[in-house]
């Protein structure tokens with residue numbers, strides 16, 4: 361039986377940052393991975409998605425100049441775009457695998473399954489370790505309905521070589537709305553079926569409303585309060601039926617009804633690791649119910665957003681904990697979250713929903729920066745930010761609707777996280793014209809003057 365200081369189960373962002381750091385600092389480290397090295401974000405998530413989105417985003421932004429001096433027809437050649445995605449994304453896992461091996465990490469390909477609290481099985485091999493870190497992520501939900509063999513998931517979608525003429529997305533969450541706008545820009549007919557009365561719960565609902573209106577104007581059909589009951593194949597097409605009797609004819613159905621923790625096959629009961637429907641239960645040091653076994657990333661049962669930067673933060677925290685550099689509980693800073701639709705919706709810190717019953721303690725300012733910064737934005741009069749200040753005039757929450765929302769929300773996250781005041785912001789002269797300087801100058805009258 362081979363023995364390690366630390367065995368990481370899963371090789372996504374939740375794990376590999378810590379694995380590299382620990383190995384470099386003298387620990388004997390192994391990674392067990394059943395699929396491609398580097399996990400969902402690198403191979404089947406953020407990176408592939410944003411690469412495909414780039415072309416749709418350019419079309420979206422160019423349309424803002426219709427009748428205003430920009431001529432020419434831009435359109436997406438999906439097979440060519442997919443070939444570009446494959447050429448760019450496919451080599452990354454090999455590159456990272458080489459980097460991990462180069463620092464001395466041992467990699468085992470296969471599914472890790474606990475035998476007891478101190479050992480796991482990977483194929484025929486038995487490995488033991490002083491500490492384990494479970495970072496096995498999430499897997500797409502599969503609706504338990506008749507005909508679910510016709511459903512596809514986000515991973516299959518991100519590798520589609522040809523775009524179907526008609527696509528139907530079940531669920532109106534992040535995955536669905538991001539992909540819906542992308543394929544609509546590429547010329548596909550799109551419908552979305554959602555069983556709740558609204559979309560993108562947790563995001564600024566005023567901006568979600570603006571986005572949904574924009575989607576409908578693009579010709580995307582959105583059905584709310586509809587529970588999908590079955591999918592049938594008839595006459596070379598798929599028919600999605602709901603409980604109310606709605607029937608949507610389509611060529612491709614994407615199940616975007618959420619993601620569930622990847623704990624099947626781990627045999628957590630053999631190790632005595634506690635888990636729930638929402639994932640592995642951890643304490644404030646990311647320790648599971650077995651003190652030498654930790655969990656990291658999407659697989660944790662947690663309320664904060666399951667994102668690559670949160671998984672990376674947890675990974676870095678665990679590295680410092682196992683190296684003895686830090687013994688404190690994990691304290692999450694404010695977390696920026698973006699829906700990469702066209703335009704984007706972004707959020708950080710407190711939302712209006714969070715302060716619903718205590719609005720008198722805060723100042724909420726809606727800033728229509730798209731209207732006021734006509735020359736700094738690329739003609740997006742709809743762009744807007746909502747800023748929330750506390751009684752001491754510190755910024756504590758923000759949401760943004762606009763094409764540059766991912767960049768603006770990062771600046772706003774820094775202002776919140778570092779508790780920056782007007783005097784702090786005046787310590788740098790920012791570039792002009794830019795949306796950042798525009799938004800900061802519009803925010804200044806409400807922001808605390810000095811510490």
Ligand SMILES: Cc1cc2nc3c(=O)[nH]c(=O)nc-3n(C[C@H](O)[C@H](O)[C@H](O)COP(=O)(O)OP(=O)(O)OC[C@H]3O[C@@H](n4cnc5c(N)ncnc54)[C@H](O)[C@@H]3O)c2cc1C
Pocket residue numbers: 369370371372373374375392393394395396398399400401402404405406409470471472473495496497498514535622624625626656657658659666667668669671700
């Ligand atoms: C379509 C899509 C788009 C996304 N876009 C964004 C975005 O724009 N921004 C953002 O911040 N986040 C985004 N995310 C979320 C982001 O991908 C995840 O939060 C992140 O990948 C979590 O990292 P992780 O390491 O916890 O899990 P993962 O990256 O999923 O890694 C877990 C790994 O564990 C392996 N594994 C599972 N079980 C076992 C086992 N028993 N033995 C061995 N190996 C095992 C899996 O094969 C996998 O490689 C997106 C997700 C999806 C699906």
Ligand SMILES: NC(=O)c1ccc[n+]([C@@H]2O[C@H](COP(=O)([O-])OP(=O)(O)OC[C@H]3O[C@@H](n4cnc5c(N)ncnc54)[C@H](O)[C@@H]3O)[C@@H](O)[C@H]2O)c1
Pocket residue numbers: 503530531532533534535536538553554555556558559560561586587588616617618619665666667697698699700
């Ligand atoms: N930009 C990003 O950061 C990004 C992008 C993609 C994915 N992600 C990650 O992936 C996770 C999963 O995303 P997702 O969009 O699949 O899940 P989600 O939870 O955001 O949305 C799922 C939607 O499906 C609906 N739904 C559930 N069951 C249904 C049913 N039977 N019929 C119709 N609708 C149903 C839900 O009401 C919900 O609106 C996100 O929470 C996030 O962690 C992040």
